[in-house]
Amino acid sequence: MAFRLVARPTTIVAGLVAPGVEPGPESSASDLVTFLRERIREREPAGTDIWTVYLPDQRGVSNVVVGVPRAEVQDVPVGDVFVTVPAGAFAVFEASMTLPDRTEDAWSQVEEAVADGGVTRAGGPEFECLAADGNVEIFVSVLLR
Structure with a gap:
């Protein structure tokens, strides 16, 4: 398990939302999140990174926004939701390829x-x-x- 610590600036992410999705490999690979990623990828230029943002609420339940970073709120497409990921310290995990699925591999490192x-x-x-x-x-x- 290897990770690096980074400080990230505030980032606006705009896209499609789904309620009640907990962070982890199961939700990341779920049909719903996969569907949302496909919709975002269809409308964005080739090579665009897709973000899946898990946002905890006051009850401890997370909602997810699947989208792309935007420079300004004015850049958010009509009909999209947006969230502001606040600046902060983050541990960054990448797949080590001990498991065949990259996302599952990275989440297993988080859990460890x-x-x-x-x-x-x-x-x-x-x-x-x-x-x-x-x-x-x-x-x-x-x-x-």
């Missing part, structure tokens, strides 16, 4: 890092960045010690 205490989740937004070539990075909002 949390279980062994290497990462303490901050309870903020988490997101997957799926590149057009199939590479995936998972950004987990963390508390710095």
Whole structure:
């Protein structure tokens, strides 16, 4: 399990939303999230990274927005929702290819890092960045010690 820590600026992500989707490999590979990614990929230029942003609410339930980063709110297409991922510290996980599915592999590293205490989740937004070539990075909002 390897990860790097990064500081990210505030980012606007616009796209399609689904309620009650928990972060992890099961939801990432679900038919609904896959469908939303396909709709976004169809309308964006080739090579665009697709983000899957998991947003926890006050009840501990997460909603997901599948979309792309936008420079300004004015750039959000009509009909899309948008979220602002706040600036913060994130642990970034990439697939090590110990499992055949890249996303499942990266999420298993997240789970391992949390279980062994290497990462303490901050309870903020988490997101997957799926590149057009199939590479995936998972950004987990963390508390710095």
